[in-house]
Amino acid sequence: MTNDVVVVGSGGGALIAAYLAQKSGLKTVVLERTNLVGGTSAYSGGSCWLPGTEVQQRAGLSDSTEGARSYLEALLPTPLSTNVEVFLAESPKLVAELEADDAFEWEWSPFPEYFDAPGRVPMGRSIQPSNIRRDELPAEVGALVRPPVERDRAGEGGRNTLSGGQALIARTLMAFVRDGGTVLTDHNVIDYVVENGRVVGVTTEGGETIRGERGVIVAAGGFEGNDTLRSANGVPGAAEWTMAPTGTNTGEIIEAGKALGAAIDHMDKAWLCPGLEQPEGGGSFTLGFRGGVMVDSDGRRYANESLPYDQFGNQMAGAPNRIPSHFVFDSREGGGLPAIAMPEGDPAEHLKAGTWTQADTIAELSEKLGLTDLSETVERFNTFARNGVDEDFGRGKDEYDNFFTGGATLIPLETPPYIAARFVLSDLGTKGGMVIDEHGRVVRPDGDPIPGLYATSNSAASIFGPFYPGPGAPLGQALVFASRAVQHITAEENA
Ligand SMILES: Cc1cc2nc3c(=O)[nH]c(=O)nc-3n(C[C@H](O)[C@H](O)[C@H](O)COP(=O)(O)OP(=O)(O)OC[C@H]3O[C@@H](n4cnc5c(N)ncnc54)[C@H](O)[C@@H]3O)c2cc1C
Structure with missing residues (x-):
């Protein structure tokens, strides 16, 4: 031809x-x-x-x-x-x-x-x-x-x-x-x-x-x-x-x-992004976090969750204990993910598959996930949220951080039950x-x-x-x- x-x-x-x-x-x-x-x-x-x-x-x-x-x-x-x-x-x-x-x-x-x-x-x-x-x-x-x-x-x-x-x-x-x-x-x-x-x-x-x-x-x-x-x-x-x-x-x-x-x-580069792990194993491009905290396998935050997705992806790639990460959120939005995930998947399916874990208290959630510092991390973040300043990672300072939240980017986790969603490192291409x-x-x-x-x-x-x-x-x-x-x-x- x-x-x-x-x-x-x-x-x-x-x-x-x-x-x-x-x-x-x-x-x-x-x-x-x-x-x-x-x-x-x-x-x-x-x-x-x-x-x-x-x-x-x-x-x-x-x-x-x-x-x-x-x-x-x-x-x-x-x-x-x-x-x-x-x-x-x-x-x-x-x-x-x-x-x-x-x-x-x-x-x-x-x-x-x-x-x-x-x-x-x-x-x-x-x-x-x-x-x-x-x-x-x-x-x-x-x-x-x-x-x-x-x-x-x-x-x-x-x-x-x-x-x-x-x-x-x-x-x-x-x-x-x-x-x-x-x-x-x-x-x-x-x-x-x-x-x-x-x-x-x-x-x-x-x-x-x-x-x-x-x-x-x-x-x-x-x-x-x-x-x-x-x-x-x-x-x-x-x-x-x-x-x-x-x-x-x-x-x-x-x-x-x-x-x-x-x-x-x-x-060695990719257009990286956090990926919500799916029950069947894939990752879903996620951005626009409206609440919650992302923690590593020690239960500690490591970055501003509201960073542009590529920058957050690079943070995830920065240490082995960040893949998978756990995104911990409360039920303020009725148990759905306070973020945009493409696709999000069905919360009930996630819970059944174990990609999401749920508990009535943060202490219980920590125990289920085996994360030692989770309670301390959430308490610290809630204090920042109530005071309106993320002293650790400056979340909420930039125009991008607030684009998806209308300005209320620091929101305390206080509405049980609490959920942890597993996140992997996804990308939009190399x-x-x-x-x-x-x-x-x-x-x-x-x-x-x-x-x-x-x-x-x-x-x-x-x-x-x-x-x-x-x-x-x-x-x-x-x-x-x-x-x-x-x-x-x-x-x-x-x-
Ligand atoms: C949910 C989502 C939202 C995004 N939003 C944006 C956005 O708004 N703006 C933006 O700039 N980027 C965005 N991106 C990233 C962007 O889509 C990709 O980086 C970009 O489209 C890649 O373009 P591409 O042509 O390189 O690859 P693709 O669009 O994937 O096209 C490659 C095509 O080539 C075919 N192909 C591969 N190998 C061969 C072969 N050997 N022979 C024949 N065919 C082949 C594939 O089957 C595929 O159809 C987004 C990505 C996702 C997932």
């Missing part, structure tokens, strides 16, 4: 690359290993950290490219890398290009940024595609979009209104198919086809060769679903606990890039992958590009290194470098 462009994977970065390539007249095929399109991106909130666009201006935000540069300069090594500068310069152009097509509609998605640094925008600068109803989509498009995580894991179909990542995938897929693009599901790409030193296609597990004469763009997630690669690279957590759909992002295609000579970077240049080209350790090979999304090493600047950073960078790859492929001198 011969095409101009082959896109490997079908998350946000992949589909934006495919859409832009097809729109510019290149015959483009998307290859997806599962029978559904969208990957983890379809589970996501669809928030994109794309600073300085018209969308933020329309919303009247104090956002600008300059402001975002100051913010990033406070976090990342300076001067900022070429890729970060390209990201800043290209974000507004990309969103304008997408908004010129009726298939796309973007809006501000209020959600605080993750660091208190110069240039931070109150309530955040992230944007997301507007919701779209299923009946506005061609039926074959609606049927292909991977359902939200809680429904997908339960084997259920998607909702009638597609929001967040669902809307991102649905809108982009709709536009790509409308423009004549091809999607082949159940196509697991295992290697590249190289001729005269140039990548000109891929081979699949089924033995097909699919050619992309002008370029192959890899946007097939990271290696979060592969325990062997995780431990070889020192990524904390486990494949069992990742949020990526089961059996998807296993990283062999990154390894195949490495075998071609690609440089790799940030291979951050390490093939190193790309400012055109999205995969490069060798000496910086020379591998002709014909491009990468973005979590298949490429994150341009933000160890940092997670704000909501939508994974998708924001993925979309911009998808666009850069297509710009390079379509540039006249590369035709």
